[in-house]
Amino acid sequence: MSAIIDPDIRKARTLPSAFYTDEGKFEQILEGFANNWHFAAHKSQLSGRSAVELGHLERMIGESIVLAGGDEIRCMSNVCTHRGMLLVDGSCSNNTLQCPYHGRTFGLDGRMKSMPEFDQVEDFPTTQDDLRIFPSLFWKGLVFTGIKPSGMEACLEEMEGRIGWMPIETFDHDLSRNRCYDIRANWALYVDNYLEGFHIPFVHNDLNRALDYDNYRTEIFDGGVLQIGIASEGEPTFEIPEESPDFGLNVAAYYYWIFPGLMLNFYPWGLSVNLVVPLSVDRTRVEYHGFVWDKKFLGKGAGGDLDKVEAEDQYVVESTQRGVSSGSYERGRYSPTKETGVHHFHRMLTS
Ligand code: FES
Ligand SMILES: [Fe+2]
Structure with missing residues (x-):
């Protein structure tokens, strides 16, 4: 049987709409979460x-x-x-x-x-x-758990090599940054949207000004995806030490996603942990937890107004849920330059 998602992104078609709408599939995918950290x-x-x-x-x-x-x-x-x-x-x-x-x-x-x-x-x-x-x-003050979990090694190795220099264990929980959003869409649509910067110029006007879209990067690894937002001129960036592979780059944000629904967004001010929690086949809760590293960067740059970015994302994700539920849509194709993260996620979901 051929794979549901072709490993060659140039040939592949996107996730069949039933993955976003079928209750049986939803339940089956959720059962598999017992094996994840x-x-x-x-x-x-x-x-x-x-x-x-x-x-x-x-x-x-x-x-x-x-x-x-x-x-x-x-x-x-x-x-x-x-x-x-x-x-x-x-x-x-x-x-x-x-x-x-x-x-x-x-x-x-x-x-x-x-x-x-x-x-x-x-x-x-x-x-x-x-x-x-x-x-x-x-790992550095972050705690992970699960029922019969396995397979986190590659993610931790990737983060250690890249951002291991950040004193994440000293970041402070800031209750005022807690958010909880209930969204009328399947959890995987929310993840799809997160995994590409392709939509930024169309959907997020302020964020698009803070980021240098042409230099936006996406890297895939076993169990997750990293997106690196490069800052526009004059926007806040990390002070990246020489031992980092990104030394010399004007990084505004590291966006890590770890299967199934963990988003670790690192900004010069600290870390926003966004948890994607499936409630039902077409309802999703997104929880934000903020951990502050350097207060002087709060409210600035790519991680400045997260509430606005979230509202803009929710609008497209809820609208897309209605679209994929229609009889007119079955599946689409991927951009080989901009949707490698989404392709990687869909392959994980269907393997
Ligand atoms: S003491 Fe806990 S249920 Fe009775
Ligand atoms: Fe977005």
């Missing part, structure tokens, strides 16, 4: 708190998970082992987690510590009464 949090999200609920993961992989900061940082189940109540609603600052239903307590390591009215229960407690701990991966 997912962004959990930046460790600064814990500051002053002992546990934080990671709501986006419940929708991505069907598990309510908390990030717990005990003797070490863990991703653990938020589900009480008694009758299944959720332990943490939002966040908590205590050193033990107490279930609000019947009072069972757990340590920040997930071990069950106490339970009222259970003295007569035989063979209790056992490890079955402890909270489930999920695998975790740490």
Whole structure:
């Protein structure tokens, strides 16, 4: 059987519209997310708190998970082992987690510590009464987790070689930059749109002024895509050290996307983590979390007005959802110079 997406972009046709509209396909793709690493949090999200609920993961992989900061940082189940109540609603600052239903307590390591009215229960407690701990991966203050995750190595290697010089672990969570957008479109359409700079001159007039469109770059790697926005004259740029492969370039933004829905957007002011969370076949939630590195660049350049760029993107993505749902559209073709990132994503989605 030939591949759904031809590996040769010049011959390839784009993703069949059923991928954006068919509920069965949607569910099948989501089931596969159990095998991926997912962004959990930046460790600064814990500051002053002992546990934080990671709501986006419940929708991505069907598990309510908390990030717990005990003797070490863990991703653990938020589900009480008694009758299944959720332990943490939002966040908590205590050193033990107490279930609000019947009072069972757990340590920040997930071990069950106490339970009222259970003295007569035989063979209790056992490890079955402890909270489930999920695998975790740490990179420069970023925490990743998953159910049976694999395959993040190439992404971390790529980021280490490229932006490993940034002190990402010292970036500070800025709650005022949190955003949550609900969009009437399939999650993959939102990702498609993110993975090309082709639309920038048509859709984003201010961003287009901040970026040098002719020098916009896209690189693909195993598990993800990197886009590099080069600054227009006079716009803020990174001070890139000599050991970086990009030394000498006027980089305004590094846009990393990691399958399926993680966007790590690095600007001179810091990092915007954008999480694409599928809600249903034609509904998607996008969460923004901002981590500040250098305040003086806030509000400037390519990462200056993210709300405006987001609104412009949502308009085209929602309109495209209506288009691909029509009987007149089945699939299209790719630009070999501008849509290599979209092609790479579609190949991953259909392999
Ligand atoms: S469900 Fe948690 S103590 Fe009962
Ligand atoms: Fe855009």
